[in-house]
Amino acid sequence: MDVSSQEIVARALKLGFDDVIADGYVVSNLQVRFSNNEVDIANQWREYGARVFLALGKRLMTTEIHDPSKAGEVLETTLKILKGTRENPDYQGIYEGPFRYGTPMVDPKLREFDGAAGYVHEAIAAAQKAGAASCAGTLMRRLEAHDLNTSEGAQGRDERASVELSIRAFSERDASGHAIAAATRLSDFTPGEAGRKAGEIAALAKGPRAGEEGRYDAVLDPLLFGSFIDAFTSMASAMVVMAGLSMLQDKVGQKVASPEVTLADDPAQAAGMGHRLFDDEGVPSRRVPLVEAGVLRGYLHNTSTAKKFRVEPTGSASLRAPLGFLGPMPSNVTLQPGEYGREELFSGVKEGLYLTNTWYTRYQNRVKGDFSTIPRDGIFRIKDGEIVGSWKDVRVTENLLDLFKRIDGLSEERHQVHWWGEVSVPTFAPYALVRGVNITRAKE
Amino acid sequence: MDWELGDFAVDHALQRGASWAEARVEDRRIDSMSLRNGILDNVSVDEGQGLGVRILVDGSMAFASTSRMEKGEVREIVDGAIAAARATRRTHGLNLGEVRGQEVRWEAPQAQPLAEVGVEERLAALQAMDEAITSTGLEMPGRVLEIITRLFERYYVTSEGARVRARIPRLFAGATLQAKQGTETESGFRWLTYTGGWEGLEALKPGEVLAHEAEVMHRALKEGHRVTPGRMDLLCGPQVTGIASHESCGHPVEADRILGREASQAGTSFITPQSLGERIGSDVVNVVDDPTVEHGGGFYLYDDEGTKARRRYLYKEGRIHELLHNRESASILGTETNAAARTVGFNREPIVRMANTFVEPKDHTFEELLEGIHHGIYMVSFTEWNISDTRWNQKYTGREAYFIEDGEIQGPARGPSLEVTTRAFWSAVDAVGKDFYLEGGLCGKGDPLQGIDVSMGGPHLRLRNIPLR
Numbered sequence: 001m002d003v004s005s006q007e008i009v010a011r012a013l014k015l016g017f018d019d020v021i022a023d024g025y026v027v028s029n030l031q032v033r034f035s036n037n038e039v040d041i042a043n044q045w046r047e048y049g050a051r052v053f054l055a056l057g058k059r060l061m062t063t064e065i066h067d068p069s070k071a072g073e074v075l076e077t078t079l080k081i082l083k084g085t086r087e088n089p090d091y092q093g094i095y096e097g098p099f100r101y102g103t104p105m106v107d108p109k110l111r112e113f114d115g116a117a118g119y120v121h122e123a124i125a126a127a128q129k130a131g132a133a134s135c136a137g138t139l140m141r142r143l144e145a146h147d148l149n150t151s152e153g154a155q156g157r158d159e160r161a162s163v164e165l166s167i168r169a170f171s172e173r174d175a176s177g178h179a180i181a182a183a184t185r186l187s188d189f190t191p192g193e194a195g196r197k198a199g200e201i202a203a204l205a206k207g208p209r210a211g212e213e214g215r216y217d218a219v220l221d222p223l224l225f226g227s228f229i230d231a232f233t234s235m236a237s238a239m240v241v242m243a244g245l246s247m248l249q250d251k252v253g254q255k256v257a258s259p260e261v262t263l264a265d266d267p268a269q270a271a272g273m274g275h276r277l278f279d280d281e282g283v284p285s286r287r288v289p290l291v292e293a294g295v296l297r298g299y300l301h302n303t304s305t306a307k308k309f310r311v312e313p314t315g316s317a318s319l320r321a322p323l324g325f326l327g328p329m330p331s332n333v334t335l336q337p338g339e340y341g342r343e344e345l346f347s348g349v350k351e352g353l354y355l356t357n358t359w360y361t362r363y364q365n366r367v368k369g370d371f372s373t374i375p376r377d378g379i380f381r382i383k384d385g386e387i388v389g390s391w392k393d394v395r396v397t398e399n400l401l402d403l404f405k406r407i408d409g410l411s412e413e414r415h416q417v418h419w420w421g422e423v424s425v426p427t428f429a430p431y432a433l434v435r436g437v438n439i440t441r442a443k444e
Numbered sequence: 445m446d447w448e449l450g451d452f453a454v455d456h457a458l459q460r461g462a463s464w465a466e467a468r469v470e471d472r473r474i475d476s477m478s479l480r481n482g483i484l485d486n487v488s489v490d491e492g493q494g495l496g497v498r499i500l501v502d503g504s505m506a507f508a509s510t511s512r513m514e515k516g517e518v519r520e521i522v523d524g525a526i527a528a529a530r531a532t533r534r535t536h537g538l539n540l541g542e543v544r545g546q547e548v549r550w551e552a553p554q555a556q557p558l559a560e561v562g563v564e565e566r567l568a569a570l571q572a573m574d575e576a577i578t579s580t581g582l583e584m585p586g587r588v589l590e591i592i593t594r595l596f597e598r599y600y601v602t603s604e605g606a607r608v609r610a611r612i613p614r615l616f617a618g619a620t621l622q623a624k625q626g627t628e629t630e631s632g633f634r635w636l637t638y639t640g641g642w643e644g645l646e647a648l649k650p651g652e653v654l655a656h657e658a659e660v661m662h663r664a665l666k667e668g669h670r671v672t673p674g675r676m677d678l679l680c681g682p683q684v685t686g687i688a689s690h691e692s693c694g695h696p697v698e699a700d701r702i703l704g705r706e707a708s709q710a711g712t713s714f715i716t717p718q719s720l721g722e723r724i725g726s727d728v729v730n731v732v733d734d735p736t737v738e739h740g741g742g743f744y745l746y747d748d749e750g751t752k753a754r755r756r757y758l759y760k761e762g763r764i765h766e767l768l769h770n771r772e773s774a775s776i777l778g779t780e781t782n783a784a785a786r787t788v789g790f791n792r793e794p795i796v797r798m799a800n801t802f803v804e805p806k807d808h809t810f811e812e813l814l815e816g817i818h819h820g821i822y823m824v825s826f827t828e829w830n831i832s833d834t835r836w837n838q839k840y841t842g843r844e845a846y847f848i849e850d851g852e853i854q855g856p857a858r859g860p861s862l863e864v865t866t867r868a869f870w871s872a873v874d875a876v877g878k879d880f881y882l883e884g885g886l887c888g889k890g891d892p893l894q895g896i897d898v899s900m901g902g903p904h905l906r907l908r909n910i911p912l913r
Contacts, residue, residue, distance in 0.1 A: 030528075033891060035704045038535060041498075042528035044508040045791055046521060049492070060485075066492040066511050078489065084563035086484050117532040136707035138891050168708035178708065243480050244586030244622050323478075323588065324485050359711070360830035364841050364859060365631045367586070367622055376711070376833050393837045395830070395863065420709045420891055442837045442863050443911035 003050040003068045005149040012054060012075050013151055019055035019094050021326075022065075023280055023319055024147040032116045035136035037124050039117055051319045053280075053326060054078055055094075058087035060325045088325065090242070092304040095281040095313055096152045102277055104159035105270055106143075109186040111161060113141045119191045123167050123181070126195030131203025132169035132177075135195070139165045142273075154282025162273040162426075165191045166419055168377065169198035174208050174392055177201025178357045178377045180223060182273055182416045182426065201356055201378040204387065211379065211391035211441055217352035217408075218437040219345050219382070222429040224358045224375070225335075226417035229427050231361055231371070231400055232257075233265065233333050236290050237316070238305035239324035247369035247401055248296060256296045257404035262336035263291040265300060265316065273418055273426035274332030281326060283315035287334075294405075300328035333427040338410025345409050345433045347385035353437070354380040354387060358396065359422055369400035372440070397440045409433040445471050445493060446513055450601040453497045453518050458603055460526045462499040464540060466602040468748070469495050469513075470790035473559070477566050478590040479574050484567065494790040497522055501529040503537020505772075509791035541775040543751070545606030550745040554641025558593045558613045561642045566591055569645055573617065576651030582662045586622025586631075589654070591615075593642075598790075606750035614639050614741070614897055616884065617650035623661035630661040631827060632843060637741030637884025637899055647739065660824075660844040660856075668858030669847075673913035677820030678862065678872075679813055679848065679906055682881035684823050684840060685803050686900030690885065692866040693731040694801040694900075696835035697758045697766065698784075698889075699773035701796070710889040711833025714866065715764060717777055725762040725870025728806060731902075732757050733768065735783065735799035741884040741899035742799030744786075749794055751783040758801075759870065770796045788894040795890050803902030806876035813875055813906045815851040821860050821912055822846045822853055839863045860912050872910045877903035 005022035012020040027047040033040045049066040054075075059082045065071050116139050124135045141163045148156045164182040171177075178201070181194035220228070235246040248256065257263070267276045267285040278284050281303055289297045301309065302317035305328060314328065321327025346354070361373035373396050381389040411431035418426040450467035457465035474490045495518060496509035506529035508521040573589050593615050600608040614637065621632040634653055638644025680688070696713040700706055703717075735744045735753040745753055749771050757765045769777075770785035773796055786797035814822075824844035831838035841861045847854040862869075882901035888894070 031891075032532060033705075035707055039532040040505065040705055041793060042504075042506040042525070042532045043793065044506070044521065044524050044528060046508075046510040046512065046517070047791070048510075048512050061487045061489070063488065064490045064492060074491070081487065081489065081563045085487055085567060088483055088485060090483060090485075115531075134704065136704055138708065166708055170707070176707075239480075243588050243620075245588065245620060324480060359833060362828045362830050363631060364828035365629060367629045367631065370828075372828055372830060372839060374830050374832050374837070393832060395837070395839060421888060421893060440863060442839075442865050442868070 003048065003065050005050050005147045008050055008052055008065060008071055009149045009151055011072060015075055015079055017054050017056055020151040021053040021094060021280060022050050022149050024050040025144060027144045029143065030113060030116060030141045032120050032139045034120050036134055039120060053319055054082065055091065056082045058089065058091045059085050060088050060091055062319060090304055090308065091325065092307040094150055094152055095283045095303045099154045099156065099282055099284065101156050101284055104157065104277065106159045106161040107185040110141060110163055111143060113163065116141065119165060123165055123191040123195035126192040127167060127169040127199030130196050130199025131171050132199035134170045135167055137165065137167035148278065148282055150282050156278045156282055158277045160276060163189050164273065164418060165194055167194050167198045169202040171202040171206050175202055175205035175390065176377045177205060178223060180417050180419055182418050184271055184273060184275060204380065205378040205390045208390040208392035211394035211439060213440050215436040215438055217349045217433065217435050219349060219354045220432045220434060221356040222415040222431060223417050223419060224355050225432045226423040226427045226429040227358050227361060228403065229333060229335055229429055230423045230425055232404060233290065233330045233425065236299050237328045238299040238301045238309060239327040241299055242305065243323060245366050247367055251296050252298055254296055255294050256401060257291055257294045258407040259294045260338055260407050260410050261291050261294050261404060264289050264334050265330040265332060266334045267315065267331040269332055269334065272332035273416065276331060279315040279317045280319040281317040283313050283317065285315050288314040288316065300330060302326040302328050330425045333425050335429050337412050337414045337430045340409050340411050342411050342413055342431050345411055345431055346382060348409060348433055349382045349385055352382045354382055361422065371400055372397040394439050394441045397438050403434060406435045407432055408435050447599040449495055449513060449515065449518055450599050452515060453495060453522055454601055454603050456519055456522045457497060457499045457526065460523060462501050462526060464500040464603050465497065466600065467495060467497045468790050469599040471597045473595045474592065476590060476592040477570055478588065479570050481587050482574055496790040497525060498793055499525050499529060500538060501526055502533060504529040504532050504534050505538050507793045538772060539775050540771040543604055543771065545602050545604040546750060547607040548746060549609040551611035552613055552639045552743055554613050556642040558595050558615065558641055573650045573654055576655040577658050580655055580658045582658050583624045584621060584658050585624050588620045590618050600748065600750055602750060608746050608750045610746065613641055615642065615644040617645065617648055619654050621657055621661065623658060623665060625662065625665040628665050630665055632657045632661050635884045635886065637897055638739050639741060639743035640739050644739065664856045664858050668856040671821065671857050671860045671912055675909050675911050677817045677906065677908050678910050678912065679817060679820060679822040679904060681824035681904060682901045683825040683883050685902040685905050686883055687826055687829055687840060688869055689731050689801045689803055689902060690798065690900040691831045692835055692838055692869060693758050694733055694798040697768050698796045699767040699769045699777060702767065703773055703776060706889060709891045714834045714836045719764045722764050723762055724759055724764050724867055726873050727762045728876050729759055729762045729870050729873050730757060730804040731759040732804055733798050733801045737800040740800035740882055741897045744799065747783040747785045748787045749781065749785040751781050753783045756782050762870065768796050768798065770794060786896055788896050792890065792894050797889065797896050798887060798898050800882060800899045802882060802900060803876060803905060805878050805880050805903040808875045808877045810877060810879065810904055813877055813904050814848065816906065817848045817851060820848040821857055822848050823860060836866050838866065862910065862912055864910065872907035873905050874908050875906040879903045
């Protein structure tokens with residue numbers, strides 16, 4: 001028997017809690033991990049439970065109920081614990097409606113997903129054909145059902161499914177390429193295309209030489225640009241702003257990026273892997289503008305932060321946020337495409353770089369946006385719009401706000417990216433041309 | 445709690461054709477509490493159980509887990525794993541080597557058991573951390589503080605007869621900080637870890653640590669100067685010693701990474717299976733990983749494949765000495781596991797991980813290390829850091845740092861940055877202190893990401909003629 005969120009809410013109210021949210025979930029994920037052109041392991045996960053938010057006045061707590069037979073016991077224990085805590089003055093209740101949701105739109109072929117290893121081998125074969133010697137990566141099919149009930153009357157059911165393949169291809173030890181295929185419909189899933197792109201980058205990256213320090217105009221691949229967008233968007237949570245840890249603090253209405261940049265969180269977008277019908281307070285999903293033509297329009301909110309900032313909730317509340325209570329988080333980020341063809345962006349670079357992927361992005365100062373990150377996989381030298389060589393061992397040492405202000409062009413072409421740690425939220429990203437990217441490297 | 449579901453899972457897997465099987469049954473309780481600028485933001489309790497099973501069928505491996513502890517469910521996930529393994533047949537079959545299973549029971553001792561600590565006591569401890577910061581009177585507009593305790597009970601069983609019962613309590617006190625003076629700001633972060641009971645707070649002293657951080661950040665804002673780029677000597681405090689040990693020694697000797705199994709996520713390594721014995725640093729460098737360090741953040745006595753833990757010399761006398769292995773990597777490279785298999789929980793496969801990684805202390809006092817420096821930097825701790833996925837090109841930026849002139853510590857240096865290769869770092873070490881300190885850490889690897897508890901540290905290290913800016 002699954003954990004009933006409706007029953008949890010009813011029992012919690014009877015015990016005396018004032019506000020209750022119960023997100024009953026069933027997760028059934030499949031994964032194939034591979035390396036050296038072979039499958040290493042096939043993983044399968046099943047998780048059942050309910051994530052529960054409870055408020056006693058302004059005393060707040062979250063807990064998990066995994067066993068329906070112990071729901072009463074967990075709630076009674078929670079009540080005792082809550083009485084030993086204290087009030088949160090920032091808490092302003094949960095969303096009171098209206099609640100009108102669409103219908104879950106899961107591709108039945110993803111629900112019945114089969115033949116994972118076949119897609120992996122399709123990607124590997126495409127990479128090899130493009131010049132790769134060896135490939136590693138993962139294929140993941142996510143399938144989760146949610147049954148949300150709140151004490152304010154929200155009752156929503158959602159089913160979310162996606163499939164993604166991440167492949168890193170090597171043509172030689174120091175020459176690699178990485179690409180992603182991600183979709184919410186099996187017919188849109190293109191593992192072969194991802195394999196081909198990873199293989200092509202790997203083949204082009206052969207014989208890299210140590211890069212040189214300096215400022216370079218750079219074309220950013222959607223995978224790498226997605227990482228920068230991820231870093232930017234994570235600062236747009238009102239809770240991060242309230243914690244004093246955001247570079248976007250006090251900047252609403254101000255220029256925070258070049259006029260090319262229009263950025264939103266859009267969980268209502270069905271093609272996005274972060275698609276959902278409602279947030280964890282039951283607020284219906286909608287497109288939330290964050291940056292329009294380079295100007296910061298607002299933050300991501302739950303009901304409490306929205307009241308504090310005197311705006312409407314944006315449908316961004318999360319029971320699993322790492323910061324705060326029902327911490328607002330992006331779910332499905334989209335950066336509006338530009339007007340250039342991919343090749344036009346390259347032709348705009350006289351002396352520069354094409355950076356395809358990065359990792360290990362770390363801040364020196366979050367509030368200022370000072371950070372560095374390490375490009376990996378293909379790092380290409382561009383002269384007069386043409387790739388003329390391959391580099392290795394460089395670092396981007398930058399300021400995130402300044403970098404977004406130096407975006408000088410975006411491609412019409414966009415890709416959905418989501419990658420291990422670096423692009424933590426599914427993101428639709430174009431290619432970007434950024435002027436004067438600061439490159440450093442190890443001195444010896 | 446039905447621990448015997450583990451035995452049932454293994455038996456069922458063998459009946460269905462697995463040549464080998466393991467099961468892990470887990471009972472956990474995780475309590476967390478956080479303060480955001482003095483406001484109690486989040487109190488969270490997660491109690492749950494689960495079972496994970498890993499099997500080999502015809503040389504192919506599969507893993508499955510469930511949080512539903514019922515026989516029918518376990519039977520289904522085992523059947524699913526068997527089918528998945530058969531569907532992903534390998535060209536080169538996996539073999540985990542010959543291991544005789546042991547029946548053991550171990551636990552990390554708790555003087556004050558975590559389970560007996562009430563919410564009021566937890567809140568008081570968290571409040572004390574915040575008051576230690578605010579009582580400095582310094583402007584600290586960003587203060588996110590948390591105390592987390594995790595208590596895991598695990599039963600591990602294999603088809604070779606291993607039966608390992610473990611009880612693992614861990615305590616964490618962490619902080620993300622932002623200091624401000626006028627329009628200037630500084631960021632700080634600490635993560636203190638203790639394997640054991642609530643008595644760990646006495647050992648970790650989070651209040652003292654965080655008050656010191658606030659003072660250091662403000663002193664840097666008020667008096668700090670940038671470094672004139674160039675070559676100079678560097679005195680690394682134990683936190684910097686630790687991060688270098690973890691990033692540019694511990695990670696590159698992970699055998700699964702060397703074999704390419706992590707290539708698309710945590711990356712590869714500059715080390716190959718043929719690198720053992722190659723010089724990577726000066727003669728005085730011994731970097732070890734030792735799970736058995738009592739109260740260390742990565743403490744364990746048996747790893748998550750039931751192998752007895754021991755100290756591993758990763759770099760010894762400046763040479764690459766030993767790789768970290770689980771059974772899979774050891775079997776592929778024709779050696780034996782050295783108990784580096786770890787998992788964050790029942791629902792993840794065990795992979796090669798560090799535990800407590802540090803430079804082995806030697807003979808120099810702090811004063812002796814210092815007096816030998818004519819012109820240099822003392823980097824006590826770090827903020828921004830990163831390293832290439834082959835673990836060769838790394839950067840550490842000082843959070844607390846000072847100028848050194850003629851063997852004397854001078855005023856604070858603001859954001860001195862060291863950007864060097866692994867060989868350049870370890871080759872520049874000319875003297876190793878006799879002191880010792882371990883800082884906690886959360887190490888990321890695997891897919892889905894497994895953030896695992898570790899510690900890192902060691903003594904002060906002196907590096908000669910190293911480029912800083």
